[in-house]
Amino acid sequence: MESLDQTKPFSRRDAVETHAAGTDAVSSCAPESISRENTAGKTILFVQYTDPALYPPLERAAWMLAAAGWRVRFIGIAAENSALTLAPRPGISCRLLRHRSDPVSRLLSYVRFAAACIGEARRLRPDVVYCSDFRSFPIGLALASTTRVKTVLHEHDSPIVGGGLAASALLKARSAFARRATLCVIPQDERAARFRSATGAARVVVANNCPSLAELVEPAPKPEDALALWYHGSISPDQFPETLIEAMRLLPSDVRLDFAGYETIGNCGYVDRFLGLADAAGLAARVRYLGAFPERAKLLERASEAHIGLALLARAFREPIAGASNKPFDYLACGLPLLTNDTAEWDAFFGNAGVSLGCDPSRPEDIARAVTWYRNNPGERRAMAERGRQKIRDVWNYETQFAKVIEALNA
Known part of the structure; x- marks a missing residue:
């Protein structure tokens, strides 16, 4: 076959x-x-x-x-x-x-x-x-x-x-x-x-x-003089909050934000609004929308070029989400440690596995704090990435x- x-x-x-x-x-x-x-x-x-x-x-x-x-x-x-x-x-x-x-x-x-x-x-x-x-x-x-x-x-x-x-x-x-x-x-x-x-x-x-074992992506070579944040999936204020713009403004110029995906029916125009806010904040060169990827393999390949995967919810989800959302598992399969909500649910599932940091997505300064830790600790960041890939191999597949x-x- x-x-x-x-x-x-x-x-x-x-x-x-x-x-x-x-x-x-x-x-x-x-x-x-x-x-x-x-x-x-x-x-x-x-x-x-x-x-x-x-x-x-x-x-x-x-x-x-x-x-x-x-x-x-x-x-x-x-x-x-x-x-x-x-x-x-x-x-x-x-x-x-x-x-x-x-x-x-x-x-x-x-x-x-x-x-x-x-x-x-x-x-x-x-x-x-x-x-x-x-x-x-x-x-x-x-x-x-x-x-x-x-x-x-x-x-x-x-x-x-x-x-x-x-x-x-x-x-x-x-x-x-x-x-x-x-x-x-x-x-x-x-x-x-x-x-x-x-x-x-x-x-x-x-x-x-979880992803299939066939979807494990060999991480692309990453420059160590810059840090790339990555998001993919449905693009809405609830899952890709505008507080990221202010957080980016607080971070050094070597940090960029790339995102890909599609707008949900109730949020048409949100991508343009988000990019407009980035432009107004002087971040046009550091915040990039890469469109929707028709082929999932290409999406994961592109994700592997980043350093950190974003799984932030602007408000409490209506039901338990850790384990049900495929996004964090996708990131781990691509060699990206996670930035998640700082809640007991996310910490118990991903934090205790040593593959994530938590923050409050409603506070730009807290997002910036967590990203700064990743930026300043590349060795631990790489170790977290490898732990994530091993969890995918062992059980999260x-x-x-x-x-x-x-x-x-x-x-």
């Missing part, structure tokens, strides 16, 4: 072909011949009412299953504001439908999506249906209730729902599916305990959102985290 790192990305523009009726779209993440490979093995259908390319754990799971001889099929919704794509690999294919945002079309889009999922399940007759977002759970429940297919509920984040009949129905479907699914996968220990209590689920495993899931699917 082809090595996992010998791939080329596909273009979203080339991938999505609109039907003549204009009601939805299909994308093919791999050559048509892939759908005919591994026919003697098992088949898994990933169902997600979002774009699976935005969820690295799903792609890693697909890699592992395909490498073991499974035929993997994704069905999801094409994201409009992200350049990320699933890279084509043998045994993996993908169908993406378009989503309409106005209320009436949104309902029709969901009905079409549910019908498409049921159609895919009837056509493929998969051994496993893997549902990994809130709106895919009713589909998983329907299939679990009417067929003998194994089902997996994977909840990346607990749902935020308002009132109304639709929200109530979705929550009831979540609980019913959690009790009926073959397995439930939750990315963090405390979240798993809350999930069990809320849903009555009995078969729950925890899989932290998806091969280890996902092993219980694969064991259950193969049973």
